[in-house]
Each structure stands twice: as structure tokens, then as C-alpha cells.
Amino acid sequence: MWFNRMELEIWFDRYQYAIDYDIGESAVKTLSVKDVDIDLEKILLRYGYHTGHPDLREALAEQYPGLSGDHIVVTTGASEANFVVVSALVKPGDHVIVEHPNYPSLYEVPRSLGCDVSLYALKFENQFRPDVDELKRMITPQTKLVSLTHPNNPTGSMISEEDLHKVVELVEAYDTFLLFDETYREMASDENLLPPAASLSPKVISIASMSKCYGLPGIRTGWLAAKSPFILDSAVAIKEQLSISNNSLSEEIALSVLRRKDKFLTDARSRIESNLELVADWMSKQTDFEWVCPEVGVVCFPRIKKDMNVNPEEVYRLLAEKYRTFVVPGRCFEMDERHFRIGFGADAGVIEKGLSHLNKALNELSS
Numbered sequence: 134m135w136f137n138r139m140e141l142e143i144w145f146d147r148y149q150y151a152i153d154y155d156i157g158e159s160a161v162k163t164l165s166v167k168d169v170d171i172d173l174e175k176i177l178l179r180y181g182y183h184t185g186h187p188d189l190r191e192a193l194a195e196q197y198p199g200l201s202g203d204h205i206v207v208t209t210g211a212s213e214a215n216f217v218v219v220s221a222l223v224k225p226g227d228h229v230i231v232e233h234p235n236y237p238s239l240y241e242v243p244r245s246l247g248c249d250v251s252l253y254a255l256k257f258e259n260q261f262r263p264d265v266d267e268l269k270r271m272i273t274p275q276t277k278l279v280s281l282t283h284p285n286n287p288t289g290s291m292i293s294e295e296d297l298h299k300v301v302e303l304v305e306a307y308d309t310f311l312l313f314d315e316t317y318r319e320m321a322s323d324e325n326l327l328p329p330a331a332s333l334s335p336k337v338i339s340i341a342s343m344s345k346c347y348g349l350p351g352i353r354t355g356w357l358a359a360k361s362p363f364i365l366d367s368a369v370a371i372k373e374q375l376s377i378s379n380n381s382l383s384e385e386i387a388l389s390v391l392r393r394k395d396k397f398l399t400d401a402r403s404r405i406e407s408n409l410e411l412v413a414d415w416m417s418k419q420t421d422f423e424w425v426c427p428e429v430g431v432v433c434f435p436r437i438k439k440d441m442n443v444n445p446e447e448v449y450r451l452l453a454e455k456y457r458t459f460v461v462p463g464r465c466f467e468m469d470e471r472h473f474r475i476g477f478g479a480d481a482g483v484i485e486k487g488l489s490h491l492n493k494a495l496n497e498l499s500s
């Protein structure tokens with residue numbers, strides 16, 4: 134088999150419906166059909182436009198200065214957007230640089246397609262911020278694609294606007310492409326909001342979705358934005374082999390939510406802000422855990438301190454199986470198992486309880 138299951142998704146599949154306290158998920162609290170308040174009865178259940186409904190593409194394009202709906206392809210989540218972009222750009226043996234840690238698909242897709250994947254490390258000691266000089270040392274004339282994610286999952290780190298421009302100059306100089314995953318972009322407050330990357334150069338492709346910032350992962354609606362006609366045409370060719378067009382109910386929900394986006398984003402951002410305070414307050418009292426406070430987004434990537442005599446994997450399993458509390462182990466991101474992801478998009482009560490369970494599980498197992 135060319136494609137292996139991702140450890141992260143195996144962990145989710147095993148536990149996400151078997152727990153009560155989800156402090157691992159990377160989306161803001163999931164909405165219901167009632168929350169989005171939309172009449173689904175009138176929707177025709179026919180095949181959709183292959184690039185996505187024109188009104189939806191126009192609504193999405195509004196956030197990309199200089200781009201129109203013609204520069205958007207709507208996909209089944211950012212996952213499909215990543216798959217079509219990478220498949221369009223690489224062949225077996227091509228060199229690809231992917232930031233790490235990251236949502237594993239970002240490196241698993243090029244690996245599965247037979248690429249030579251170099252991981253570009255975000256380091257705890259560097260607050261998980263990207264070091265552009267390091268990227269300059271890694272890129273070669275054979276590099277076909279550079280893939281970065283900011284706000285980053287699972288660390289919550291950001292790239293500065295200045296560094297983003299430097300990366301764009303670098304990929305232009307090497308005549309390669311930058312896939313910029315900005316799935317968490319709109320969680321940022323106005324002062325922290327990066328320019329949408331696809332607007333910066335024809336060598337850049339942005340991918341994003343309705344899953345994380347809007348709490349709508351179940352509608353599986355994502356997109357890619359690009360100026361390059363080659364990318365846009367190839368994306369549709371590949372998408373037609375995967376899913377032909379998008380789910381018509383989901384497109385209608387996405388459009389309706391985007392038309393009221395200020396309300397949804399304001400709610401999401403205020404939830405993120407107050408929940409981050411809660412997590413930071415808990416962290417400030419911990420002697421067994423250490424962390425880098427996330428800059429933007431709804432996740433952070435703390436770790437159990439080295440001097441704790443404990444098997445971290447046992448902690449995460451005890452947490453799930455006894456305390457019905459869900460975090461995501463670092464090994465799911467190919468990171469040291471002492472790390473784990475906390476997601477703080479849930480209700481405050483769930484987070485408080487989940488964090489207190491984390492202390493209990495650690496105490497129970499440490500000697």
C-alpha cells in the first residue's frame with residue numbers, strides 16, 4: 134500500500150467518541166445545524182460546479198486582495214486541497230521541504246507520492262518560530278515545493294509578516310512553489326492577521342477550510358487559492374478524480390456562514406482568548422509540565438518535564454480510558470512522546486476538568 138494511516142487519525146478514530154472531556158481537538162467548539170440557522174429544504178441535491186459554487190468562490194475570494202472567485206477551487210476540506218496541490222506539483226523523487234511539527238498530511242502526502250521529504254524543524258527553544266536562515270540552507274535547485282503552516286498546528290506559533298515575505302522571495306528565487314496552510318489564519322485578532330499568502334505571489338498557494346475557525350469540520354469544506362493557472366487547472370483535474378464536485382449541502386452552509394462571518398469569527402475569537410487565559414493560568418501553576426504559550430490559534434504543544442519518571446504514552450491512555458479525557462500524544466506528530474497537544478476550543482468547564490484530569494493521571498503514574 135502506498136498510503137499509510139496517520140497515527141494522529143488512528144488516535145482520533147479510537148478515542149474521539151469514547152471520551153467526555155475533549156481538550157485535544159484543534160477546532161473551536163463545533164456548531165450544529167441549529168447554530169448556523171439555515172433552511173436546507175430548498176437546496177437542490179445535484180452535482181455542483183467542479184471548482185465550487187461561484188457565489189461561494191466569490192465570498193472566499195474577498196479575503197485575498199487581488200484575487201477573484203476564479204482563483205479559488207473549493208475542496209473537501211483543506212485535506213483535499215493539500216492533496217490536489219501536492220499531486221499537481223511533484224513526481225516521485227522530487228525534493229519537498231515541509232515544516233515540522235505539522236498536521237501530518239502535509240508530509241505524508243508527498244512521502245506517499247514518493248518524494249524526498251526534508252522536515253524543517255520548529256524548535257521548542259526557539260518558541261517554535263520558523264528560522265528562515267535554516268530554510269535557506271535546506272532549499273536546493275531540486276526543491277519542487279516548500280510547505281509551511283501558520284498559525285501552526287500543533288504549536289500555535291506564527292511566522293512574522295517580514296519572514297513570510299522572505300520565504301516568498303526565496304521560493305521565487307528558486308523558481309519553486311510555496312504551499313501555505315492558513316487553516317487557522319482567521320483565529321488571529323486584526324493586529325496579528327497575516328496577509329493571505331496566495332495574494333503575495335503566483336508562486337504561492339494558500340489552503341484553508343471552514344473546519345477550525347468556524348467550528349464546521351463536519352461539512353468538509355475547504356479551498357485552495359492561487360494565481361497560477363497551472364495550479365488551478367491541475368487542481369480541478371485531480372479533484373475530478375477524487376470527488377468530482379463538492380457536497381451541495383455543505384457549500385450552502387459554508388456560504389451562509391461566510392455571509393455572516395464577522396459574527397462567527399467574533400464569537401470564536403473571544404472564546405479562544407478567554408480559554409487561553411484559563412490554560413495559561415493552569416500552566417503557571419505546573420511544576421511537571423512546561424510549554425511555549427501559543428501566539429495564535431486554539432492549540433498548544435506542552436511537554437512533560439524530562440525529570441518526571443513516567444511513560445508519557447501511559448499517561449495519555451490512562452487519561453482517555455479512565456478519565457475520559459482526550460489530548461493528542463506527541464508521537465502522532467512524529468515528536469518526542471513527552472509532548473502532547475492541548476486544544477482549547479471547548480467550553481471552559483470541559484477544559485478545566487480536562488486539565489485537572491491531566492494532573493491526576495500524571496500523579497497516578499509517576500513514581
Ligand SMILES: Cc1ncc(COP(=O)(O)O)c(C=O)c1O
Pocket residue numbers: 159209210211212213236282286314316341342343344350353354355
Ligand atoms: C494545518 C491543518 N491543515 C489541514 C487540516 C485538515 O483539516 P480539514 O480537512 O478539516 O480542513 C488540519 C486538521 O487538523 C490542519 O491542522
